[in-house]
Structure formats: structure tokens, C-alpha cells
Amino acid sequence: MSYTVLIPARLASTRLPNKPLADIAGLPMVVRVAQRISAGLPAGTRVVVAGDSPEILQACQQHGVQAVLTRQDHPSGSDRLAEACDLLHLPDDSLVVNVQGDEPLIDPALVSAVAELLTQRPEASMSTAAHPIHEVADFLNPNVVKVVLDARNLALYFSRAPIAWWRDGFAQGVKALPSPAPLRHIGLYGYRVGFLRQFPQLAQAPLEVTEALEQLRAMWHGHRIAVHVTPDAPGAGVDTPEDLERVRRLLGH
Numbered sequence: 001m002s003y004t005v006l007i008p009a010r011l012a013s014t015r016l017p018n019k020p021l022a023d024i025a026g027l028p029m030v031v032r033v034a035q036r037i038s039a040g041l042p043a044g045t046r047v048v049v050a051g052d053s054p055e056i057l058q059a060c061q062q063h064g065v066q067a068v069l070t071r072q073d074h075p076s077g078s079d080r081l082a083e084a085c086d087l088l089h090l091p092d093d094s095l096v097v098n099v100q101g102d103e104p105l106i107d108p109a110l111v112s113a114v115a116e117l118l119t120q121r122p123e124a125s126m127s128t129a130a131h132p133i134h135e136v137a138d139f140l141n142p143n144v145v146k147v148v149l150d151a152r153n154l155a156l157y158f159s160r161a162p163i164a165w166w167r168d169g170f171a172q173g174v175k176a177l178p179s180p181a182p183l184r185h186i187g188l189y190g191y192r193v194g195f196l197r198q199f200p201q202l203a204q205a206p207l208e209v210t211e212a213l214e215q216l217r218a219m220w221h222g223h224r225i226a227v228h229v230t231p232d233a234p235g236a237g238v239d240t241p242e243d244l245e246r247v248r249r250l251l252g253h
Contacts, residue, residue: 009101040108052082092194105235124226127190132181145185
């Protein structure tokens with residue numbers, strides 16, 4: 001199986017300015033993400049940073065990481081990925097996996113599993129991942145995106161609401177979770193490149209606007225999303241200065 005890992009990286013961040021270049025144990029964060037993935041995937045797997053500034057490209061070049069310069073005015077991450085596919089001249093029938101540049105604890109095996117899923121589910125335009133929820137607070141948290149699946153592990157729906165709703169068990173309030181456990185969506189995506197080029201041109205879906213979940217656009221237009229279920233939650237990403245300090249302590253050896 002051959003695929004390309006794309007890592008979008010933007011300097012603009014309201015909570016953590018210049019986040020891709022934040023130092024983690026002597027390396028810029030986006031470089032550390034790229035090196036971690038490259039070390040854990042089969043030899044020859046292409047890992048490319050899609051940056052929005054010369055500073056990001058320079059940092060990548062200094063550490064031997066391939067990078068392309070994309071426009072700064074993209075309205076969404078999928079637009080940036082589509083431009084990167086064009087810059088890399090990727091054919092429509094190839095596969096890419098989108099790994100965020102603020103995931104220095106990402107497991108390369110999870111990246112590989114998401115890519116492999118597209119070869120197993122030819123009816124799916126996209127793939128992603130999820131893990132079981134074990135805490136009621138996470139189930140009720142609107143910042144924790146949930147997903148429900150069909151018998152073939154294709155997504156039926158994504159929501160910030162607590163789904164699936166246990167009718168009898170939740171009659172007196174949500175005090176415990178049903179079995180099997182609800183699933184939390186992990187924001188890691190695989191794409192067929194032909195679909196990725198088409199996706200930014202699709203009209204926004206009403207459900208996408210309501211839930212603020214871009215993947216619902218694909219489903220609203222009839223595309224299927226295959227979901228790899230992993231038993232464990234991935235390492236947390238970096239969104240705030242506090243997150244950055246936590247990761248620095250973990251990787252500061």
C-alpha cells in the first residue's frame with residue numbers, strides 16, 4: 001500500500017502564536033510530528049508538510065523534512081490539502097492521510113490503519129478513526145465529537161450531542177454508559193485524492209453548519225466515511241500553552 005501523509009501547518013493561532021514552530025525538546029513541533037510519523041511508517045512512505053509561510057518551510061528544510069508552500073488565505077484545512085496534492089502532482093487514484101501539525105504524540109500505527117481502511121472499503125471516499133468513551137463527562141461534552149457506525153464500520157452520523165441515546169438507561173439522567181461503549185471521533189482523516197480535490201467545491205451542508213463539523217458535508221453529499229476503531233485514546237494534541245508545557249515534559253528526554 002502506497003500513500004502520502006500531509007501535515008497542514010499554519011502560523012496563525014489565537015491561543016498559541018507560531019504554534020508549528022514551538023520548540024519541543026530542541027525541534028520545532030511540526031518537524032517533530034513529521035519525524036515521528038516517518039520513523040514509524042514503512043520505508044518510502046512520503047511525509048510532507050503543507051505550510052503557509054516561508055518560516056515553516058525553512059524549519060522543515062533545516063531538518064530534512066519535505067514541505068510545500070501553500071496559500072495563506074485558504075478558508076479550511078481541506079482547501080490547503082487539495083492545493084498540496086496539486087503541488088505534489090498526486091494522481092486522483094492515490095491516497096493521502098491528513099495529520100495535524102499539532103499532534104506530536106500521534107501513533108504512526110493509527111495513521112497506517114486509517115490509510116489501510118481506504119483499500120479495504122472501496123465504497124468510502126474518506127476514512128477516519130474513533131475510540132470507546134468510558135467517562136460520562138466525555139459523552140456529554142459538546143467538544144467531544146461522537147460517531148455512530150453501521151455493520152461495516154461506515155459512519156452513520158457524527159455529532160457533538162451524546163449519541164447513541166440509551167432510551168431506557170438514560171430515563172433518569174445520564175449516570176452510566178451503555179454497552180458497547182459510545183465512540184469518540186479522532187480527528188485523523190484519509191482521503192482519495194480525487195475526492196479531496198472535489199471536496200472544497202461542494203456546497204456546505206446545513207448539518208455541517210449546525211454542528212460545526214466539516215465531515216458532515218461529505219456525508220450530506222452522499223459520500224461514505226470508513227471508521228477504524230482503536231481501543232485506546234491517542235495522545236492529546238497541543239492547543240494551548242499549558243498543552244505545550246505538558247508535551248515538553250513528556251518528550252523532554
